[in-house]
Amino acid sequence: MDFLLSGFIKALHLLLNRDPSTWTAVAATLKVSTGSILASLAAGLPLGFVLGYFDFRGRRFIRTCVDTLLALPTVFIGLVVYAVITSRGPLGEYGLLFTLSGIAIGQIILALPIVVALTASTVENMDSRLRLTLVSLGAGKKDLLLTCLWEVRYGLLAAAVTAYGRVMTEVGISMMVGGNIKWHTRTITTAIALETGKGMFANGIALGLVLITIAFAVNMSVSFLRRK
Amino acid sequence: MKKSVIGKAGILALMSVLLVFGSAWAGKSLMMATTTSTDNTGLLEYLEPEFEQDTGIDLKWTATGTGKALELGRRCDVDVLLVHAPPAEKAYVENGYGKDRKQIMYNDFVIIGPDADPAGIKGKSIGEALEKLKSSKSLFVSRGDDSGTNKKELLLWDSSGIKVPERAEWYLQTGQGMLATINVTEERNGYTMTDRGTYIKYRSDKGENARLSIMVEGDEILMNQYSVIAVNPDNCPDTKYELAVEFGEWMAGERAQDLIADFRLLGKKLFIPNAH
């Protein structure tokens, strides 16, 4: 228990003294999770819209598949991504292993089902009068997509925050694909794993608190956006 | 309005992806796979700036179990290995995956157990100690994770002529790191085999409360040899073979050997250089 308190003190210490290795890990975490969340949103919002809006053959089956993908364990994603981007793998020539880009690929696979599933259910629960209103105001198909997404923006924001939280806190992919390389691919979560492995529990707690602080800041700014 | 928002988001996404890609390193750099012990003890962080200063090579490493480190080398994902499982290493070189294996340093393994020593193995030889553990069915905690330490433990059973008690009730496999395994051992009042460095750390963390102490040590077979192996360019044409050889030579060189000899954790030496 004693390391909880010393971890808290250490967290303040690390942040206030701008400990470079901590800050590099924070920067790597933010960089990779933000990049992968933006890519997931760019692909996931339209996909989720299509899945939630249109009624087509096989839709229920696809929904079930997407919902199943929500349960993908991160180490499994890490392993699959590793198999693909290892030098001997199909994408080996791009040298993505042990890079933040490699981690981003895995995290996109992690976040995409979350974004798609939550977008789809948000769109499914959209007011049924919305489409009729837009069509009767002369909206084209593209306007329809964009306006619908904008109408359910709060639901989508919640989807994005959920996915962001998941991506930022995962450790399996970062460890497996990133390799926890200091100054390069060490993220906050892999650093926690390392510190714990070294028996430096207080350091691990400190980094965990840093992560929670970031998550809190993200949620605060989202709720500020909502109020506006 | 919303169109421009989405447009901006798209550009932002693209930029961040480029940023992530752009951060892939340039210049002379060497990728190494190593075992957790060299990383957890802080040895590599201590050596890396010196190496870069001497050679201008940026050394990066990923710390995993020896099994995975060898696999990373076989798949050409790294350029050089720093590992501690000599039989596996020799087979690895023979199979053409590695080249230019150089012994660098060693530390040693010890068997630790509760102070009361219910199995009565204190001061015995390895063979006797393991036999006593088996006959008294005293709890033995194993890493069980195919790490270098785990490989060594299996070798001890083997060389003592005892079949690895894989399914025995008194044989517990944690699948976790060394420190976690020591903690399990203490909680369950059992015995385990550990590298001396992690044991020193455990003693220092727990201080007065540590309930485990060294039972068996000093046997030749308990030596833990670390070696550098370059990934074989015949297997991996794109590997940075010359840089890997340079690293191996530097590690075996006088300066690095002195640095290793001077490296201390909690006032105790962890590694003994033996390249010469």
Place this chain on the structure above:
Amino acid sequence: MNPGGPLYQLHNVVHCYNDTRALSIDRMAIPAGSVTGLIGPNGSGKSTLLKLLAFAFNPTEGEIRFRGRMAYPFSREVRSRVTLLTQEPYLLKRNVFDNIAYGLKVRKDTDRLVERVEKALATVGLPYQEFAFRKWHELSGGETQRAAMAARLILEPEVLLLDEPTASVDVESAKLIRDASLAARELFGTTLVISSHDWHWLYEICDNLLHLFKGMIFDSGMENILSGPWEKQGDKLYAKNIGQKEKIFVSAPPEGKSYALIPENSLSIIPMDAETTTSHFDNRLEGIITRMILQKSSMEIIASIMISDLFFTVRLSGETVRSLSLAPGVRVVIRFQKDSVKWL
């Protein structure tokens, strides 16, 4: 282009929700520039017809031509020329100004935008300064309906489809919406199709009235439809209770819940104090004239007669009204034979 010709032509249009047939129209035409009223009970297919006319979706079967050409949802010919206002309109989650400007923005027609929004708001009685920058949830029901109307009027639509536009709003809003509908017709030559429970309004302004019942269209004479239940009174005699003691007698209905249509030409009306003959009618119902209105298209007078909680509608010539001295408030008797009832 075919000015004055049929704007809409429907052929063999059938629309089903899942497997339930909601609408079935063999043939129907709506002339350009006309005002068409849709009358019918709830679930008769009015809303479905309006949505089809708005090209919100394709009918299950059949074709809908607009200006002689086949048209579909999102067709260039109909986009932002045909617009529908629903009974409970939906405002986009943005302020009133952006709601009203939405249609113009999607067709990239934003010259003098502020001026036009201001004008559209004025048409429905919402002052710009006070309302333009309110959020969607800061309006009352009537204001919401009027803002939604303004969002359609600003498009200067060729066709304005109104689905019960005044059913769930306050009296003041209802009047503003009625006036705005007619203003659209005068200013832009807009063709109007309106479904409403406010029959008087429809009789007053419509060039033609269509009656919908169970998804089918009838031209007129469908005003007096009575629903069951019908109770057996004796041999081949059934009745529906109205009010305290009065009964409407009919001959055997096909089912207990069948709808009875009392054809207009079988109804006769006389002032109560002028009733002299004792000739036998199966049904003799006492009521009071609540409203009389001149139907513009036929120059006939439509009278509403309240009998307990039921309303009957009778179509009268000007001459009859004058000779019988009929006026709102006059107590009258309406009579019809039970065998003249048709079952729907």
